[in-house]
Amino acid sequence: MSHDEAISQLASPSAHARGQAARALGDVGLGGDLPAIRKALLRETVSYVQYALQDTIKRLTNKTGPRPDEPEEGINVPPEVRQQIYGQAVEWVTGFLLHEIASPVGLAMVSAKREIGAEWENSRTWRHLETIHRVFDAIEMLKNAAGAPRPQEFDLATLLQEIIETEVPDAQPSISRLGAKPFVLKGDPGLIRMVVSNGIRNAVESVSASGVEPAEHAVVINWGKTDIDYWVSVLDRGAGITGPAESAFEIGSSTKRNHSGFGLAIARQAIDTLTGEVTLEPARNGGAVYTARWKR
Numbered sequence: 001m002s003h004d005e006a007i008s009q010l011a012s013p014s015a016h017a018r019g020q021a022a023r024a025l026g027d028v029g030l031g032g033d034l035p036a037i038r039k040a041l042l043r044e045t046v047s048y049v050q051y052a053l054q055d056t057i058k059r060l061t062n063k064t065g066p067r068p069d070e071p072e073e074g075i076n077v078p079p080e081v082r083q084q085i086y087g088q089a090v091e092w093v094t095g096f097l098l099h100e101i102a103s104p105v106g107l108a109m110v111s112a113k114r115e116i117g118a119e120w121e122n123s124r125t126w127r128h129l130e131t132i133h134r135v136f137d138a139i140e141m142l143k144n145a146a147g148a149p150r151p152q153e154f155d156l157a158t159l160l161q162e163i164i165e166t167e168v169p170d171a172q173p174s175i176s177r178l179g180a181k182p183f184v185l186k187g188d189p190g191l192i193r194m195v196v197s198n199g200i201r202n203a204v205e206s207v208s209a210s211g212v213e214p215a216e217h218a219v220v221i222n223w224g225k226t227d228i229d230y231w232v233s234v235l236d237r238g239a240g241i242t243g244p245a246e247s248a249f250e251i252g253s254s255t256k257r258n259h260s261g262f263g264l265a266i267a268r269q270a271i272d273t274l275t276g277e278v279t280l281e282p283a284r285n286g287g288a289v290y291t292a293r294w295k296r
């Protein structure tokens with residue numbers, strides 16, 4: 001594939017063709033192509049094409065050497081520091097949004113209610129403002145997920161039980177909890193709750209979306225520890241994952257109606273704050289498995 005063909009094929013509607021172009025550019029690409037390739041990466045939704053693009057960016061960057069106008073490629077910032085900076089940026093931006101926009105939205109709610117009167121709860125204005133409200137709650141949660149951890153000793157088994165009772169009470173008969181009870185650990189229960197509750201809620205929602213009558217053990221929660229970390233897994237027999245699992249973690253990514261799609265983004269931010277990782281993968285017999293681990 002020629003250089004020009006590869007560049008134009010980056011915009012192909014076929015993921016296969018984009019992947020070929022991305023790989024070809026690893027060989028025939030030039031340093032000057034980096035901005036176009038980075039742009040392609042930003043709009044890419046298919047994970048293997050993303051990997052190919054990232055790989056090509058790395059190769060071309062090494063070819064050209066660090067460029068003075070691109071300090072982020074030249075300076076070697078350790079991943080923990082990068083994550084910390086990202087967390088601070090999230091906290092700052094979300095805090096700013098809440099401070100500047102939440103109060104006018106609240107005022108709009110009050111005056112709309114007064115102006116619309118009896119029809120308020122059937123009005124479209126109410127529905128739209130409710131949506132904005134939901135997103136603001138999620139932004140607030142995201143801000144909290146980026147805040148400094150406040151560790152204390154608590155029982156994870158009790159926390160999990162309490163999350164189930166308050167957040168998915170109707171699903172209790174189909175949820176099994178397998179880990180040790182009690183399971184006392186030191187950590188920030190608020191952050192751990194954000195990580196786990198979003199996984200449990202998604203599992204329960206996926207089971208009910210599958211249309212099958214929820215059976216016993218439709219959702220199985222397990223937990224434990226290794227020498228270096230604590231872990232919680234949530235296995236469901238739901239409808240399974242549609243699309244690349246990685247994009248499910250993006251802010252606002254949702255396949256459900258009337259959902260803000262912040263759940264997994266909040267979970268990832270919270271686990272980053274705790275120093276750990278969350279993954280969502282297809283389970284062996286359909287359904288999905290959500291795993292969180294964080295440093296002891």
Ligand SMILES: Nc1ncnc2c1ncn2[C@@H]1O[C@H](COP(=O)(O)OP(=O)(O)O)[C@@H](O)[C@H]1O
Pocket residue numbers: 198202203206236238239240241242248249253254255256259260261262263264265280287288289290
């Ligand atoms: N257990 C699961 N099984 C199948 N799909 C899932 C599961 N958990 C998450 N997802 C997918 O990831 C998307 C994003 O999840 P989330 O960030 O919690 O947002 P929301 O639940 O608001 O849609 C969901 O819309 C869904 O498509």
Ligand SMILES: [Mg+2]
Pocket residue numbers: 198201202263264
């Ligand atoms: Mg969710």
